[in-house]
Amino acid sequence: MQSRPRIPEATVARLAVYLRVLTGLADSGRGTVSSGELASAAGVNPAGLRKDLSHLGPCGTRGVGYEVSTLRDRIAGVLGMETAHACVLVGIGNLGSALAGYGGFGNRGFEFVGLFDASPARVGQRIGDLPVRPMEELDEVLAETRATIGVIATPAEVAQRVCDQLTAAGVRSILNFAPVTLSAPAGVGVRQVDLSVELQVLAFLDKQRGPAPAALGTALGTALAPAGGMA
Amino acid sequence: MQSRPRIPEATVARLAVYLRVLTGLADSGRGTVSSGELASAAGVNPAGLRKDLSHLGPCGTRGVGYEVSTLRDRIAGVLGMETAHACVLVGIGNLGSALAGYGGFGNRGFEFVGLFDASPARVGQRIGDLPVRPMEELDEVLAETRATIGVIATPAEVAQRVCDQLTAAGVRSILNFAPVTLSAPAGVGVRQVDLSVELQVLAFLDKQRGPAPAALGTALGTALAPAGGMA
DNA sequence: GGATGTGAACGCCTTCACAGCT
DNA sequence: AGCTGTGAAGGCGTTCACATCC
Numbered sequence: 452m453q454s455r456p457r458i459p460e461a462t463v464a465r466l467a468v469y470l471r472v473l474t475g476l477a478d479s480g481r482g483t484v485s486s487g488e489l490a491s492a493a494g495v496n497p498a499g500l501r502k503d504l505s506h507l508g509p510c511g512t513r514g515v516g517y518e519v520s521t522l523r524d525r526i527a528g529v530l531g532m533e534t535a536h537a538c539v540l541v542g543i544g545n546l547g548s549a550l551a552g553y554g555g556f557g558n559r560g561f562e563f564v565g566l567f568d569a570s571p572a573r574v575g576q577r578i579g580d581l582p583v584r585p586m587e588e589l590d591e592v593l594a595e596t597r598a599t600i601g602v603i604a605t606p607a608e609v610a611q612r613v614c615d616q617l618t619a620a621g622v623r624s625i626l627n628f629a630p631v632t633l634s635a636p637a638g639v640g641v642r643q644v645d646l647s648v649e650l651q652v653l654a655f656l657d658k659q660r661g662p663a664p665a666a667l668g669t670a671l672g673t674a675l676a677p678a679g680g681m682a
Numbered sequence: 683m684q685s686r687p688r689i690p691e692a693t694v695a696r697l698a699v700y701l702r703v704l705t706g707l708a709d710s711g712r713g714t715v716s717s718g719e720l721a722s723a724a725g726v727n728p729a730g731l732r733k734d735l736s737h738l739g740p741c742g743t744r745g746v747g748y749e750v751s752t753l754r755d756r757i758a759g760v761l762g763m764e765t766a767h768a769c770v771l772v773g774i775g776n777l778g779s780a781l782a783g784y785g786g787f788g789n790r791g792f793e794f795v796g797l798f799d800a801s802p803a804r805v806g807q808r809i810g811d812l813p814v815r816p817m818e819e820l821d822e823v824l825a826e827t828r829a830t831i832g833v834i835a836t837p838a839e840v841a842q843r844v845c846d847q848l849t850a851a852g853v854r855s856i857l858n859f860a861p862v863t864l865s866a867p868a869g870v871g872v873r874q875v876d877l878s879v880e881l882q883v884l885a886f887l888d889k890q891r892g893p894a895p896a897a898l899g900t901a902l903g904t905a906l907a908p909a910g911g912m913a
Numbered sequence: 914g915g916a917t918g919t920g921a922a923c924g925c926c927t928t929c930a931c932a933g934c935t
Numbered sequence: 936a937g938c939t940g941t942g943a944a945g946g947c948g949t950t951c952a953c954a955t956c957c
Binding site: 733748 | 938939940941
């Protein structure tokens with residue numbers, strides 16, 4: 452059972468969350484956890500958590516719970532974290548800089564091995580210990596480092612072109628922050644994070660939840676930026 | 683039944699994507715689109731798209747397609763975009779700065795009315811036309827502006843405290859970028875964007891897809907999911 | 914006694930196929 | 936003829952309840 456009967460994608464996403472919680476628990480010196488406690492910390496249903504973990508084969512002790520460090524290692528192994536993943540990041544604007552400087556990746560086995568930008572003004576800057584390189588060097592770096600993951604943080608207009616370039620050079624997984632739907636060859640995984648979509652879903656759910664407590668919207672009145680215009 | 687029998691959350695997220703595509707189409711002067719074309723641009727199944735739109739009541743013309751600007755307005759209305767949403771942003775580090783400067787929000791009816799950070803070094807800086815304010819002014823600004831959405835881009839350690847403060851001041855929707863699971867009172871919507879989780883899901887799917895080829899040549903002979911692909 | 918692991922029921926969402934309008 | 940709108944079928948994931956084991 453624990454070979455590869457395929458783990459549901461929704462479960463994989465939650466496993467990553469459990470891993471984060473377990474890491475924190477382990478750092479606190481905690482020895483064991485129950486499904487109830489772990490589920491509460493991860494914000495999910497206890498039965499669902501056990502179901503998720505069942506995809507990894509038995510990994511708890513009945514009547515006791517889960518051993519924190521063992522479970523952590525087990526999940527880390529399933530998620531493929533024992534080997535580091537080399538990533539390249541294209542588009543070093545505000546968001547790209549944030550991603551490049553975000554410490555949360557390194558802790559989880561992801562390492563940026565190349566930062567790229569089309570703007571000469573940004574090329575040559577250093578972020579952390581990496582220089583920003585021109586787009587012309589992308590193929591070369593990909594060939595050298597065998598990076599398998601590409602992160603796109605460019606303006607929407609060039610995202611598809613960057614995607615094409617990445618996939619042509621052998622990148623098999625892409626995380627896209629540009630607000631466009633990318634088309635990639637079969638066999639290439641694409642994941643989209645669209646910040647505006649998140650906000651719109653949030654706003655809709657709020658609207659649906661209740662007819663709003665009091666009259667608002669009047670407070671805004673004047674200031675509504677016409678169209679920001681960051682490319 | 684176009685009243686409000688509740689629209690599935692998955693549909694809402696896709697509506698936001700359709701809206702983005704339609705806006706682009708309208709700017710190109712396009713008059714009408716078929717479900718097939720729109721679905722292709724949004725990366726979804728045509729039948730699914732029509733099903734999504736059916737939640738809004740009839741909004742196309744049989745034999746012809748959808749009128750671009752009409753459909754855009756219809757979706758915008760359902761998503762609650764006719765009234766602007768005031769947001770506050772807490773945590774003006776790299777990511778927070780990126781969010782504050784991101785033009786994609788203003789275009790979609792979201793406006794930041796306050797930026798906050800606990801670090802004195804950041805307070806007083808300006809991003810766009812807003813100053814970074816100290817945390818002490820959060821309650822005051824929330825009371826004045828009646829902002830309903832809070833965005834958290836702080837370190838994980840303080841995210842829950844910020845969440846408590848936001849909800850106590852009446853914020854009903856929270857978008858959280860900190861890698862922690864927030865607990866909020868019932869009636870408050872929380873959406874989580876965890877960049878590390880996204881990367882881990884991506885890496886897992888890649889690992890599951892194939893044992894990784896040696897170089898960039900794709901293994902033609904080996905198992906590729908048959909997946910009858912007529913669309 | 915207590916908590917895990919899991920089969921089964923339930924509900925949601927996607928997909929298909931076709932009826933219906935233009 | 937073309938494309939939308941939708942009932943029905945199918946697949947997937949979540950939830951529940953309980954058998955199982957420490």
